[in-house]
Amino acid sequence: MPSKREYDLILLGATGYTGILTARYIFKSLPPDLKWAIAGRNKEKLELLAQSLVPESSSRQLPDTVVVQLNQNELNDLAKRTRLIISTVGPFALFGSDTFAACARNGTHYLDWSVFRVLKYMTEADNQYDSMLWLRLCAIRSFHLAAANYIRRHFGTKTGRVDVCIHSVQGGISGGTLASVLQAFELNSPGHLYKAHAPYALSPRRPSPTVPIKRTSIWTKVFGLLRIKQLGWMAYQPQGPVDRAIVHRSWGLLEPTAVAYGHNFDFHAWFKIWGPVVAILWHFGGLILAPLILLRPIRKLLPKLWYEPGSGAGQGKIENNWFEYRCVAEADTATKLKPKALVRMRYESDPYIFTAAALGEAARILLWQKDTWAHKLGGGVLTPATLGDHYVSQLRAAGVTMDVQSDDPALRGKDPFTTL
Numbered sequence: 001m002p003s004k005r006e007y008d009l010i011l012l013g014a015t016g017y018t019g020i021l022t023a024r025y026i027f028k029s030l031p032p033d034l035k036w037a038i039a040g041r042n043k044e045k046l047e048l049l050a051q052s053l054v055p056e057s058s059s060r061q062l063p064d065t066v067v068v069q070l071n072q073n074e075l076n077d078l079a080k081r082t083r084l085i086i087s088t089v090g091p092f093a094l095f096g097s098d099t100f101a102a103c104a105r106n107g108t109h110y111l112d113w114s115v116f117r118v119l120k121y122m123t124e125a126d127n128q129y130d131s132m133l134w135l136r137l138c139a140i141r142s143f144h145l146a147a148a149n150y151i152r153r154h155f156g157t158k159t160g161r162v163d164v165c166i167h168s169v170q171g172g173i174s175g176g177t178l179a180s181v182l183q184a185f186e187l188n189s190p191g192h193l194y195k196a197h198a199p200y201a202l203s204p205r206r207p208s209p210t211v212p213i214k215r216t217s218i219w220t221k222v223f224g225l226l227r228i229k230q231l232g233w234m235a236y237q238p239q240g241p242v243d244r245a246i247v248h249r250s251w252g253l254l255e256p257t258a259v260a261y262g263h264n265f266d267f268h269a270w271f272k273i274w275g276p277v278v279a280i281l282w283h284f285g286g287l288i289l290a291p292l293i294l295l296r297p298i299r300k301l302l303p304k305l306w307y308e309p310g311s312g313a314g315q316g317k318i319e320n321n322w323f324e325y326r327c328v329a330e331a332d333t334a335t336k337l338k339p340k341a342l343v344r345m346r347y348e349s350d351p352y353i354f355t356a357a358a359l360g361e362a363a364r365i366l367l368w369q370k371d372t373w374a375h376k377l378g379g380g381v382l383t384p385a386t387l388g389d390h391y392v393s394q395l396r397a398a399g400v401t402m403d404v405q406s407d408d409p410a411l412r413g414k415d416p417f418t419t420l
Helices: 017-029 043-052 072-080 097-106 119-126 140-155 175-187 190-196 218-223 240-254 276-294 296-305 351-368 384-397
Strands: 007-012 036-040 064-067 082-087 109-111 159-170 226-228 232-236 266-272 322-331 340-347 400-406
Touching: 007 017, 007 351, 017 036, 017 175, 017 351, 036 043, 043 064, 072 082, 072 097, 082 097, 082 351, 097 109, 109 351, 140 159, 140 240, 140 322, 140 340, 140 384, 140 400, 159 232, 175 190, 175 276, 175 296, 218 276, 232 276, 240 266, 240 384, 276 296, 340 351, 351 384, 384 400
Parallel strands: 007 036, 007 082, 036 064, 082 109, 159 266
Antiparallel strands: 159 322, 226 232, 232 266, 322 340, 340 400
């Protein structure tokens, strides 16, 4: 990548809901000598956003503003001007792919938080020599990494099955997120989406497990009943297949390295539920309601009942939100009773504020850190796990609580996470 470009970073889609939060985080937290710009289609909105950053820190220089239309030529020129583009523009299925492709062609680092735009340009980006990081933000993208690292360091072995759940959350989705989900169904058939989010659809290699993978029980398949001792009653998480495909890409990218997870790594994502009866109701309710999103009239109606794209809950309200993930990961050993690692990740604010922080901290590492696996791999469509311990450390510095410890059999019957 050319070392002398006009900007270190351009934030595209800066005037949207997530974009504004990301601009505030970058202005407040990244180095004051950062050369950056905010970009979008509306000059007036960009200038208003830039001016609104002044009260945050009057000693910092305001970002430049760049008006850009989302066509191939202008996006190509934009990619040539900067070392990194962070894209929060949406709906992603409509407006994302050309930005991704422009960065791939010009060896420009690229960060975003959507899986839907990546598939078309996977090969083109993988053929670049300059490191490109594709980032779809969610807590578990770095969450499983902490578990795998702990097992390797404390038990001296690889990782087997990993179960992660959303333990608790207060917060909703923005209009842009809803629009992105709906557009994915508008532009793709259910069959294509199912294939794209298969467990190893994004992985550069296929697993060759040395032990049989544990099959899903009939109780889970038919009734949605699953209880994990350390986590409680689990329910299907709509985003679970997406999360699983991305984490398994991390597995595939890191498998040839010194931080490989292991041949028997198997990731699953859940949502904690309040007992078996509620789990059954959640399961059958999802089976009944989920197909409604396939109906175009329903997709047209939902945005009218929620926030418009580019908007969401107000700043004062979302600052009182939070989320917490929990994880139990098995060591890949031949023993019947396998050592386990417990991880708890909590953020005392809204998931969208976390997204802004996670994008900002990933940008910090990608621009100025040179010893990550993202850089060593040399290029392509990478994942947050390739940022390694640097990323976990930066998220902690940004206010994320992430604790790891061994599972203590003496605490069975109690909440094992109370000692974290």
